[in-house]
Amino acid sequence: MSRVPEAFAAGPAFVPYLAVGDPDYESSLEYVEALARGGADVIELGLPFSEPVAEGPTIQSAVVRSLEAGMTPERFFGFVEELDVDAPLVCMTYYNLIYRFGDERGPEPFVRRAAEVGIDGFVVPDLPAEESDPLRAACDAHDRDLIFIVAPTTRGERLERIMERVSGYVYVQARLGTTGARADVSDQTDASLARLADWDVPKAVGFGISTGEHAERVVAAGADGVIVGSALVDIVADGHENDAATSDVAARLEEKARELKAGARRGAEQRVPHPERT
Amino acid sequence: MSRVPEAFAAGPAFVPYLAVGDPDYESSLEYVEALARGGADVIELGLPFSEPVAEGPTIQSAVVRSLEAGMTPERFFGFVEELDVDAPLVCMTYYNLIYRFGDERGPEPFVRRAAEVGIDGFVVPDLPAEESDPLRAACDAHDRDLIFIVAPTTRGERLERIMERVSGYVYVQARLGTTGARADVSDQTDASLARLADWDVPKAVGFGISTGEHAERVVAAGADGVIVGSALVDIVADGHENDAATSDVAARLEEKARELKAGARRGAEQRVPHPERT
Amino acid sequence: MSTNDGKFGDYGGQYVPEALMPAIEELADAYERYAVENEDGFLDEFRCRLRDFGGRPTPLQRAERLSERYGREVYLKREDLVHGGAHKLNNALGQVLLAKYMGKERIIAETGAGQHGTATAMACAHLGLDCEVYMGTRDINRQRPNVFRMRLNGAAVNPVSVGRGTLKEAISETMRDWATNVEDTHYVIGSVVGPHPFPSLVRDFQAVISEEAREQIRTRAGTLPDSVLACAGGGSNTMGAFARFLDDEGVDLYAVEAGGSSLDVDEEAGVAPNSASLTTGSEGVLHGARTKLLQDRHGQIMESHSVSSGLDYAGVGPELAHLVDAGRVTPVNVDDDAAISAFHRLSQLEGIIPALETAHAFGYLEDAGEDLGETVIVNVSGRGDKDLESVIEETAKRDVKNAPDLDVFAGGTGGLR
Amino acid sequence: MSTNDGKFGDYGGQYVPEALMPAIEELADAYERYAVENEDGFLDEFRCRLRDFGGRPTPLQRAERLSERYGREVYLKREDLVHGGAHKLNNALGQVLLAKYMGKERIIAETGAGQHGTATAMACAHLGLDCEVYMGTRDINRQRPNVFRMRLNGAAVNPVSVGRGTLKEAISETMRDWATNVEDTHYVIGSVVGPHPFPSLVRDFQAVISEEAREQIRTRAGTLPDSVLACAGGGSNTMGAFARFLDDEGVDLYAVEAGGSSLDVDEEAGVAPNSASLTTGSEGVLHGARTKLLQDRHGQIMESHSVSSGLDYAGVGPELAHLVDAGRVTPVNVDDDAAISAFHRLSQLEGIIPALETAHAFGYLEDAGEDLGETVIVNVSGRGDKDLESVIEETAKRDVKNAPDLDVFAGGTGGLR
Numbered sequence A, B: 001m002s003r004v005p006e007a008f009a010a011g012p013a014f015v016p017y018l019a020v021g022d023p024d025y026e027s028s029l030e031y032v033e034a035l036a037r038g039g040a041d042v043i044e045l046g047l048p049f050s051e052p053v054a055e056g057p058t059i060q061s062a063v064v065r066s067l068e069a070g071m072t073p074e075r076f077f078g079f080v081e082e083l084d085v086d087a088p089l090v091c092m093t094y095y096n097l098i099y100r101f102g103d104e105r106g107p108e109p110f111v112r113r114a115a116e117v118g119i120d121g122f123v124v125p126d127l128p129a130e131e132s133d134p135l136r137a138a139c140d141a142h143d144r145d146l147i148f149i150v151a152p153t154t155r156g157e158r159l160e161r162i163m164e165r166v167s168g169y170v171y172v173q174a175r176l177g178t179t180g181a182r183a184d185v186s187d188q189t190d191a192s193l194a195r196l197a198d199w200d201v202p203k204a205v206g207f208g209i210s211t212g213e214h215a216e217r218v219v220a221a222g223a224d225g226v227i228v229g230s231a232l233v234d235i236v237a238d239g240h241e242n243d244a245a246t247s248d249v250a251a252r253l254e255e256k257a258r259e260l261k262a263g264a265r266r267g268a269e270q271r272v273p274h275p276e277r278t
Numbered sequence C, D: 001m002s003t004n005d006g007k008f009g010d011y012g013g014q015y016v017p018e019a020l021m022p023a024i025e026e027l028a029d030a031y032e033r034y035a036v037e038n039e040d041g042f043l044d045e046f047r048c049r050l051r052d053f054g055g056r057p058t059p060l061q062r063a064e065r066l067s068e069r070y071g072r073e074v075y076l077k078r079e080d081l082v083h084g085g086a087h088k089l090n091n092a093l094g095q096v097l098l099a100k101y102m103g104k105e106r107i108i109a110e111t112g113a114g115q116h117g118t119a120t121a122m123a124c125a126h127l128g129l130d131c132e133v134y135m136g137t138r139d140i141n142r143q144r145p146n147v148f149r150m151r152l153n154g155a156a157v158n159p160v161s162v163g164r165g166t167l168k169e170a171i172s173e174t175m176r177d178w179a180t181n182v183e184d185t186h187y188v189i190g191s192v193v194g195p196h197p198f199p200s201l202v203r204d205f206q207a208v209i210s211e212e213a214r215e216q217i218r219t220r221a222g223t224l225p226d227s228v229l230a231c232a233g234g235g236s237n238t239m240g241a242f243a244r245f246l247d248d249e250g251v252d253l254y255a256v257e258a259g260g261s262s263l264d265v266d267e268e269a270g271v272a273p274n275s276a277s278l279t280t281g282s283e284g285v286l287h288g289a290r291t292k293l294l295q296d297r298h299g300q301i302m303e304s305h306s307v308s309s310g311l312d313y314a315g316v317g318p319e320l321a322h323l324v325d326a327g328r329v330t331p332v333n334v335d336d337d338a339a340i341s342a343f344h345r346l347s348q349l350e351g352i353i354p355a356l357e358t359a360h361a362f363g364y365l366e367d368a369g370e371d372l373g374e375t376v377i378v379n380v381s382g383r384g385d386k387d388l389e390s391v392i393e394e395t396a397k398r399d400v401k402n403a404p405d406l407d408v409f410a411g412g413t414g415g416l417r
């Protein structure tokens, strides 16, 4: 049974992302645990794929570091088993790794194994609703959530097709483009949230959120959660480049998590009822 | 009146060639006079043209040296005037210089001026019989000889066309190709001489003759003269490259001339009556 | 050869980020309307421009000296004579024109050998659209003349230094640009790869190759060929050369892949020193489509290798993968050495300097046995001007028996200067 | 357009060493029999090979963006699409085939830009004849890709270092080889220059350009053009583009010469920093023919100059000289700067990277006034792949307003490596 819904039920969710194994397995364990301590409500664990077409330079580099340090799907599952956190876990990866896992072709073996180690759900950036039926079926069979991304360009029929299949939360892509920390929050976010208002799945906004203030604005605008990746990966990268001690980096991550979580909470307090859809 | 015929009447003629002005005006004067002392019967004076298509590398280089030292047709004529030799003089040059000389277009002004300074005849390597009527007419008007080259490939009608127009001597090209000293004498020479036997214009063989022995063989085979260019230009070039004193180079030229002339004489003594043409 | 649901058996599909899906749906719709149904006379205009700007039709030439050498009738489909020097313009011109019909203002493209990039840059200059091309840094070094050509045509060239800096990385990067600028931008993909409708769209634009060749061989030889050979990177010249022969059962179709330096793979290093995804690859999902891929046992994409940049790709078009599974197309491969040798052979015997990609097809012609039959068409997908430096280098590295002495040019001071 | 006595008014003739005369007479005879009277079906075979190997017919393309720019109908005759990248193959293929009919075994040629050399090397590989090409060392440096291409096609390239090492010297040197090996060798001259029958022979082989263009423009525009523009080095693409329009009185013919850096001459240095023999030259005899030449007052040939190797020649075809004197052809000229600017303009506006030679014709299109009339054909004599390095260098030297930023490629370490 996925633990994701209850995490969102408790108030605005802070959903951090890290690439597992970046820059190495051991440090990565500490970093994820630091995020949990910092208040993560759900954690997105990136399983690195060699062709991360949806990622900007920050996460691309993280993927390279992790793969060079030897990350594989099996090790990823081992990592999850070893991980000592309470927050629900979402696996973020590309479809080929899911499709290729195990002896038979298809997503079921991957989902089964993920469920075994305690993964609650999946985000697959290169799997649109149209191609998702096999994975959706495997998730249903194992009581897992399948999270979809809704882009600023997603409208009408496409939106309905996605909303029929989504569970856990919708990943509201805050702007066009790839992942990466930005200095501002996009207007497109408001429009997207408005389009989604009628569905009662939790809406978590991601792509570009990097500060507590961003988080505050987004939640105030109606989001049920904020997803933060590159801003955290930046901290890992910075530590790696400067040979910082793992514990120092972990402390910085924890602190950043607190800032973001606090921002989300402030946003929730300002929250106005969402405008009626016409 | 051209003095060329009488030069050939006296026995086998030694006909040396030098590029006038190579490597400079003054040295060149001395060199030509040295050849005269060495026994030259006719002297071919090359007036350098920038595109000497019939010359091999040796004479090409001489042409470059002379042009760089400032040779022009007018200076060439001055040179001839200044020259103190008794042998008849033949100007060897390309048609463009003849054609362009003076104020009116056409060969007459050049021939007139050449006649004034004492040139007896002309060899023009890029002027075949077909294009020679204007020059032939100018030569006739000024009583000068027009020498034509007969190549190993010249046969039948072409040969007749040339022999109708030639005067002074025929320049029998010993081999295909360009000018240049060679180590042997070509078989093609005998065949050419045989083809020319019926005409009673003097036949002087050139292209590749470099030693007294060559000269001997060629005259023995029936030639009325030998034309030697590159072997002499080589001596000039060698002196120039090694900064030899002009008088030393002149002495070497004179000696080489004696060797060639002596060879020609020996050849004449061995001379057999030419085979009847069938 | 018209529209479909984007599936070729199990292959194909649309595996792209959600942000791109609306654009891809819009494109599928435009493909249908303009390129299939000829709305607004799109196809007529395309044909005209292919003729006047592109230089079509290209000849089908009987290769006399190769025919003699192999004791069969060898015909060359001369795509090297297309403007820009390769079949790539057929597709680039089609897509840029389609983008114009769709009201797009900006064109992006990836390129490997630089041929697709130059073709796209040329088409954009011709039609007055802005153009940016992504190219791996390694390929930029291998194909410098093409980089200059794109710049001269007014295109921006964006170096991609991720990974090994070849085509795979350039495609990923172009997809990222598209995901960012999808509203005014069309992504001109360079081969029959990517999400639907690209594999069908590119195939249709390239099908002019076999449309002409089929007609030409019937006129010239009075018969259909026994076999058709084309090199396969992504597979656009292959699909173009095969499309109109698919229904002719007697015509054998050979897709010649790059065997690289070896068909083995080094899983540890994540490297497959070849680009033979049809021969040695396995099913997976990359760059928007399910197809045959070079991947390790975990599903990570391998770094491919070929002496020819244009074949150096870990995937292949989904339709081609399907046709191979269905037994309609025979996948074969030719290694770097044999390709270089074939390059020299064609240059010397026929006076045609082929692209290194193309040379692979001729490498197979040399090796093949009786199977090819009496009458063979080889698709000369491009010319080799872009490859001169690579060939000099690669020839110097090996003992190529039939190579001319190129030493004088390879000297330390830049050759004959 | 058939045989003649080798004279065009006062121009033409046969001013060559006697050793060559028999070969030239033999050639004149073969020209007459095969190329004029089609003995043994020579012309049919030639046409077939031009089509299948050479890629003819080439398109006549309406240049949309140039037409708009100049407010006239600009059509491009696309000789850049001929195999090898220039009109040069029309002639080279014709002559090599003729040599084969004559039983010759060995081909020699001179080359300036390297286009004629590559065309000849290609034709020789295609027809199985030995080939040696003479090329000035300076041109070898300016056109390195073409040197490689000749070598790859199996031809020997003989550097000529006499003088300034350009086309003039290469021609002289080839004549010397011919005079030595005249019995088994044919000299494939690269333009409408040299002794009779070359000017007529080369013109006839190139006349296919205007034969096609005249038909094409009538079909496309329903009219004859008001003017035809072609760049003139020796004048082969010029004569080819003009030949079939000579009798059309309403069609103005413009031969665009290289104005180089200046139309002045430096007699002392023996240098004319241009190649404008029709505009500034005087009558004389060079390389076998009487024609217009760049020469000093003594009749010494000057060193010419042009940024484009293929125009860098001190003479011009005798027929063209005659047509200029007769008022049928208008000689104009375009300097280095304007040619480079035109190179960039065509690359950016039309997606066609022209040879630097060709760029001169477009330079005149930019400058010309009303005189050109409503409908203009410009002969695109060749493509610019061979010129990339020169263009980068020459662009860097100047302030070319419309050039793209090429700095990143011109860096000291060989650019983007």
Ligand SMILES: Cc1ncc(COP(=O)(O)O)c(C=O)c1O
Pocket (backbone or CB within 6 Å): C086, C087, C088, C112, C113, C114, C115, C116, C190, C191, C192, C231, C232, C233, C234, C235, C236, C237, C238, C309, C310, C311, C355, C357, C358, C381, C382, C383
């Ligand atoms: C000349 C040539 N042939 C073949 C290819 C391979 O591409 P495809 O298999 O898509 O035709 C390329 C790619 O750049 C190319 O330039």
Ligand SMILES: Cc1ncc(COP(=O)(O)O)c(C=O)c1O
Pocket (backbone or CB within 6 Å): D086, D087, D088, D112, D113, D114, D115, D116, D190, D191, D192, D231, D232, D233, D234, D235, D236, D237, D238, D309, D310, D311, D355, D357, D358, D381, D382, D383
């Ligand atoms: C592309 C191109 N155009 C023009 C020329 C000039 O030659 P011609 O005037 O004989 O056509 C050349 C010579 O190399 C050339 O390569």
